[in-house]
Amino acid sequence: MKLLIDSLQLGMLYGILALGIYISFRILSIPDLTTEGSFAFGLSVSAAITAAGHPVLAIFAAMLAGALAGSVTGLMQTRLRIHPILSGIITMSGLYSINLAVLDGSPNLSLVRVPTLFKLIPFLSKSDAMTVLPVAAALLFLALIILFFHTHIGMCIRAVGDNEDMVRASSINVNVCKVLSFSISNALVALSGALIAQYQGYADISSSNGILVVGLASVIIGEALFGRRSVTLGFISAVAGSLVYRYIITLATRYSPLPAYMLKLVSAVIVALALAIPALRQNVKEARLKQGGKAHA
Amino acid sequence: MLDIQNAVKVFEKGTPIEHTALNHVSLHLDAGEFVTVIGSNGAGKSTLFNAVCGSFLLSEGRIFLDGQDITYLKEHRRAQSIGRVFQDPMKGTAPHMTIEENLSLAYSRATSKPLSFAPSRKQAALFREKISEFGMNLEDRMKTKVGLLSGGQRQAVTLLMCTIVPPKLLLLDEHTAALDPATAEKVMEITRRTVEQHHLTTLMITHNMASALAIGNRTVMMDAGQILFDLSGEQRAGTTVDDLLRLYYNSRHQHLDNDRMLLQRGGQ
Numbered sequence: 370m371k372l373l374i375d376s377l378q379l380g381m382l383y384g385i386l387a388l389g390i391y392i393s394f395r396i397l398s399i400p401d402l403t404t405e406g407s408f409a410f411g412l413s414v415s416a417a418i419t420a421a422g423h424p425v426l427a428i429f430a431a432m433l434a435g436a437l438a439g440s441v442t443g444l445m446q447t448r449l450r451i452h453p454i455l456s457g458i459i460t461m462s463g464l465y466s467i468n469l470a471v472l473d474g475s476p477n478l479s480l481v482r483v484p485t486l487f488k489l490i491p492f493l494s495k496s497d498a499m500t501v502l503p504v505a506a507a508l509l510f511l512a513l514i515i516l517f518f519h520t521h522i523g524m525c526i527r528a529v530g531d532n533e534d535m536v537r538a539s540s541i542n543v544n545v546c547k548v549l550s551f552s553i554s555n556a557l558v559a560l561s562g563a564l565i566a567q568y569q570g571y572a573d574i575s576s577s578n579g580i581l582v583v584g585l586a587s588v589i590i591g592e593a594l595f596g597r598r599s600v601t602l603g604f605i606s607a608v609a610g611s612l613v614y615r616y617i618i619t620l621a622t623r624y625s626p627l628p629a630y631m632l633k634l635v636s637a638v639i640v641a642l643a644l645a646i647p648a649l650r651q652n653v654k655e656a657r658l659k660q661g662g663k664a665h666a
Numbered sequence: 667m668l669d670i671q672n673a674v675k676v677f678e679k680g681t682p683i684e685h686t687a688l689n690h691v692s693l694h695l696d697a698g699e700f701v702t703v704i705g706s707n708g709a710g711k712s713t714l715f716n717a718v719c720g721s722f723l724l725s726e727g728r729i730f731l732d733g734q735d736i737t738y739l740k741e742h743r744r745a746q747s748i749g750r751v752f753q754d755p756m757k758g759t760a761p762h763m764t765i766e767e768n769l770s771l772a773y774s775r776a777t778s779k780p781l782s783f784a785p786s787r788k789q790a791a792l793f794r795e796k797i798s799e800f801g802m803n804l805e806d807r808m809k810t811k812v813g814l815l816s817g818g819q820r821q822a823v824t825l826l827m828c829t830i831v832p833p834k835l836l837l838l839d840e841h842t843a844a845l846d847p848a849t850a851e852k853v854m855e856i857t858r859r860t861v862e863q864h865h866l867t868t869l870m871i872t873h874n875m876a877s878a879l880a881i882g883n884r885t886v887m888m889d890a891g892q893i894l895f896d897l898s899g900e901q902r903a904g905t906t907v908d909d910l911l912r913l914y915y916n917s918r919h920q921h922l923d924n925d926r927m928l929l930q931r932g933g934q
Contacts, residue, residue: 521770522780524763528771531760538719538758539772539827540746 435559
C-alpha cells in the first residue's frame with residue numbers, strides 16, 4: 370500500500386515534468402535538452418530559497434528560473450539560429466555551473482530542518498499533504514495547460530509545431546511563439562524539480578541526470594495507452610503515462626533481480642523501444658511482402 | 667495598391683554562383699486589379715512574390731503597399747495585409763489541426779486577443795457559412811483534421827484562410843498546378859469568385875498561358891528577372907496564346923523553350 374501511494378505521489382510530481390516535455394517534444398516536435406538543466410535549476414532554486422525560509426516563494430522563483438532557462442534556449446534557436454538540439458545542450462551545460470552557484474558550490478542541500486510546503490498545509494498532516502499536494506498541483510497545471518492550448522496564442526504555438534511555413538505566411542510571429550513555448554515547457558519542468566526538492570527534503574543536482582528520458586518515457590507510455598488524437602488527450606495521457614511509468618519502475622526495482630542503479634538503463638531501453646515501434650512495424654510489413662513475393666515467384 | 671520600384675535581387679553576391687533573380691523590376695498594381703504572371707522556370711516570378719512577402723530583403727529598390735513602404739518590414743507584419751497561396755497544398759495549412767482551427771488562426775488578422783478561446787462559437791458559425799459558399803461539402807467537416815483532406819480541398823481551405831479577412835494583396839503562386847484538371851478548374855472558379863466578391867488586388871503566377879489570358883484583367887510575362895511585356899485592356903483582349911509566343915520571340919529572339927508551358931497551349 371505504501372508503495373502504491375509513494376508511486377502516486379512521485380507519478381504526479383513527475384507528471385508536471387511530463388507536461389513540459391509534451392510541449393517541446395510533441396507540440397513543437399523538438400526534443401529539448403534544456404530539460405536536464407532546468408529540472409536541476411528548479412530543484413536548486415527551490416531548495417536554496419526554502420532553506421532561507423520561504424518555501425512558497427521558492428516555487429514561484431523556481432518556475433521563473435525555468436522559464437528563463439527555456440527562453441535562453443528559445444532565443445538561441447530563433448534569434449541566433451543555433452541548431453535546436455545544440456541550443457538545448459548549450460543551455461543545459463551552462464546551467465550546471467549556475468545550479469552549483471545557486472547551492473553555494475555544493476552539489477546537494479538538505480531541507481530536513483526547515484519548513485517545506487508539505488509541512489505548511491493547514492488541516493493536513495505532512496504525510497497527507499505529501500499525497501494531496503502533488504495530486505492537486507498536477508491536476509491544476511494539467512487543467513491550466515489544456516486551457517492555454519485552446520486559446521488563440523496556444524493555437525498559434527500548435528501551428529508552429531505543425532507547419533512552420535504556413536505560420537510564417539500568416540501574420541503570426543514564429544519566433545515569439547517558439548520562445549514562449551520553451552519558457553512554458555521549462556517553467557513546468559522546473560516546477561516539477563522545485564516540488565521534488567521540497568517533497569524529498571533535500572536537493573541533489575545529479576538527480577536531474579537522465580530526466581529527459583523519464584519525461585519522454587512518460588509521454589510515450591501515455592500515448593501507448595490513449596493514442597494520439599488531440600492535444601487535450603495528449604496532456605492527460607502525459608500525466609497518466611508518468612503515473613504508469615512510476616509503477617513500472619517501482620515494480621522493476623522491487624521484484625526484478627536488477628540493482629537500483631540499473632534504473633536509468635531500463636528507462637532508456639523502454640524509450641528506445643517505444644520510439645522504434647513505427648520502424649519495426651514497417652520492417653515486419655516489408656518482410657511479409659517480400660515473403661509473399663517469393664511465394665508467388 | 668502595390669508599387670514595386672526598381673527591384674533588384676542578387677543571390678550569393680560576390681561568389682562564383684552569383685545570380686541576379688530580379689533585374690530592375692518595376693510593377694504597379696491599381697486597387698482591384700487581377701494580374702496574371704507567366705514566364706519560364708527561373709524567370710523570377712516566385713522570387714518576385716518572395717520579395718513582396720518579405721522572405722528576404724531586396725538588394726535594391728523599394729516596395730510600397732497601399733502607400734506604406736514595406737521594403738524592410740518583417741515577414742509576419744506584411745502577412746497582416748498579404749494573403750498567399752502556395753503551389754504545394756501541404757504548405758498552406760497545419761495538417762494536425764482541424765479546418766476550424768486553421769481558419770481561426772487565419773482570422774487572427776482581424777482579432778488579436780491572444781488569450782481568448784479560439785475559435786469562439788460566433789467565429790465557428792462564420793467559418794461554416796463561408797466555407798459552404800465554396801460548394802465543396804466541407805461545411806460538415808469543420809472538426810476534421812486538415813491532413814485528411816484532398817489536395818484540392820486543402821487549397822480551398824488555404825484560399826479561405828487567405829481571404830476570410832480580405833487582404834490588401836492576394837498572391838497566388840501556381841496554386842492549382844499540383845491538382846488534377848477537374849479539381850484545378852474548381853479551385854480556379856472559387857478563386858475567381860472570391861477575388862470578385864472582395865475586389866481583391868491579386869497577382870497570380872500560372873504556367874497555363876490560356877488561363878493566364880482568360881482570368882483577370884492584365885497579364886505580365888517575366889523572363890530572366892525582368893518584365894518582358896505587360897498586356898491589359900483591349901490589347902490583351904485580342905491576344906491568343908500564339909501571340910504570347912510571338913511576343914516572346916520578338917523580344918528575346920529565341921523560341922520559348924518550356925515544355926510545361928507549351929504542353930498546356932491547347933488546354934482549357
